[in-house]
Amino acid sequence: MDAGQNVTLNRSPKTVAIYVMANFSPFHISVPVMAFGAAMPDKTYYKPILFSEKTGIVEGQDAFSIKVEHDLKSLDDADIIVIPYWPDTEQPISSDLKTSLNNEVRKNKIIMGLCLGTYVLAFSGLLKGKKAATHWAYEKQFAEQFPDTEVDFNALYVEDGNIITSAGTAAGIDCCLHLIRKNYGGAIANHAARMIVTPPHREGGQAQYLATPVPISTSDQRINSLLETIRKNLASSYSLDAMAKNVGMSRRTFTRRFHQATGRSPMEWLNHERLHFSRHALETTKLSIEEIAQLAGFPSTQSFRRSFIDAFKVTPTKWRQTFSI
Template sequence: MSRPLVALVLYPRFSPFHVSVPYAIFDSMLPDNPLFELNIVSPGGRPQQAKRAMTIAPDGGLELLDRADIVVVPGWHDLSEPPEPALAEALVRAHTRGAHVVGLCYGAYALAYAGLLDGRKAATHWMAEQDFGRRFPSAALDTNALYVEDDRLITSAGTGAGLDCCLYIVRAYYGTRIANRVARIMVVPPHREGGQAQFIEQPVALSTQDAHINRLLDYLRENLARPHGIDELAARTAMSRRTFTRHFHKATGMTFGEWLVNERLQRSLELLENHSFSVEKVAEMVGFHTATSFRQHFRQRYQVSPRAWRKTFGEVER
């Protein structure tokens, strides 16, 4: 397929960090080819200055939004200031013709001022929740989400959640395998669910600061199909059950059961998308006792069935 065109919208006194997150993701290049075509946009095609010591010259003006597949507003400079009418109208036009329109962190304000979030789910940084709710009572603000999508309108919580949100978009266009490759290049965890709470002890990481737990995680990832008991794993790490449970939660931010289900579901996505194994076989390969248990966990996490996921993201149709 042709590369999706991403329009990254600059605004006055922009935040360099918030701009750099989508820039890094959508300008990333795998060894074989670039994934997206990225344009930097500003009203009138004018250079925009950051809060301090940085000016960016855009690729063009708002006319570039009229052909973009994905429009990203990475933050917003003043919560009490609506976008200029030309930008608000361009955002509405982009959404009307079928583009994804994204507001990262306070970028949700630009979408809300344009009326795009009326009657739709939205997320923003927790520090602005009360203000956002007061200004835009017609939006259905999810005060707990990292990011949400409603009718091709995607909004996220702050900073790190913006990275999760951008990887979610990569996955929506290219599937889990490519999104994971991009995450590895960025040296970040491959995926956090949008419904995950903004406040967590630690994101799910490939490794922790506990060497014993790291070795155990490697072992578990290589043996997901096997049953695993806490007593067995505690013995494997030369810890008591109580000590193991405490160390595991401190290292991963999750109970062992939560972590194991999460890893099994992540592995199932790769199998569903890239292979033609039956759902029953996938359930067996990732360690669920029955296909029914797998389907229940899968639907609870992703709100769709494994078969529906494969139909949407799979490279191999059954």
């Protein structure tokens, strides 16, 4: 017997109601449908259903449409409600959906907002005074739009009471696996992860793994020359005064011009560049952590580990295990 199946073989499946909105994203809808459906060992764990505000055909993106057989009344019988997406972050939700979600949250049901589905929960007022995650590209906008919600910048997913929110699409998978693990244990969550072909467990506090853009060149040719020199010699040490002298500027002028050119202070850019190099080396080489730290220019292996964890919320070793080619 698979570990985790000792919960009970006569259990009633938990009904997972997944919201289908006009102009839905097919991929976002499919994530919870598969996670709570085909990825499970059998149908005794969850019963996914699709609901909308009205039954019938709902038109989505990219020539997709879905016939939805459940409306808002179906939420009465749901154990878990999933909002997988929202196509327009400036468009408030309907009063009927808002009322229904507020009614269900008072029953202490689990309500999940995946990716931009977090906006639906915010529009409903469910995130007031709570902590939440959303897609990294919308974090700043979300924080400004809903100042009464604490945005956990870069988190994969956040659980605050019976409300769970996640970052972008892949993090939605992590979020679903997190709930499966809570409901039925690690063995069942690992089974679902294998079926989806994804790592079985990433902590919600891990940073969204972003390939953050690094300016290759700027409009300032003297700054460009400095960037190129530093990139070729990351192992060297660099002071603010030395960098300013290299481009023939005063320290104050250099600091201002550098920020205008790159969007960062010189030392922020240097640390970012060293982390960028380190991340690439972890993914593509067999160099030891100590060797990578030295080549990147960190003063010690310990400082490298601290900087890496601060930036990505995981250790260099864990990053290599997850992303090595």
